[in-house]
Amino acid sequence: MAxxxxxxxxxxxxxxxxxxxxxxxxxxxxxxxxxxxxxxGGAVGQGNIIRYPSQVFNNIxxxxxxxxxxAIFILAIPGLILEVSIGQAYRGGTIVAFNN
Numbered sequence: 001m002a003x004x005x006x007x008x009x010x011x012x013x014x015x016x017x018x019x020x021x022x023x024x025x026x027x028x029x030x031x032x033x034x035x036x037x038x039x040x041g042g043a044v045g046q047g048n049i050i051r052y053p054s055q056v057f058n059n060i061x062x063x064x065x066x067x068x069x070x071a072i073f074i075l076a077i078p079g080l081i082l083e084v085s086i087g088q089a090y091r092g093g094t095i096v097a098f099n100n
Contacts, residue, residue: 043080 029035055064090097 039080039084043076 029038055068058064086097087093090100
């Protein structure tokens with residue numbers, strides 16, 4: 001019983017009963033935490049999480065981890081920031097952004 005109550009409280013932290021609407025009628029994220037978790041989940045993906053330990057083992061650990069971190073900081077993080085900023089500026093996806 002205690003676990004189900006805890007799960008309900010944790011779930012209510014990330015969702016709201018009434019979705020907020022912006023001026024143009026679109027739904028908004030209920031909190032910054034929900035947006036951050038959704039962004040990280042979309043950026044990382046399950047394939048990356050599942051494949052990561054085998055890549056480290058096959059490529060002798062740190063020798064593979066250093067280029068991986070460099071690629072994350074040079075490509076992945078700026079790409080995520082660019083995608084989020086385009087979405088906020090045009091209030092839509094990439095098709096909407098390129099049409100405007």
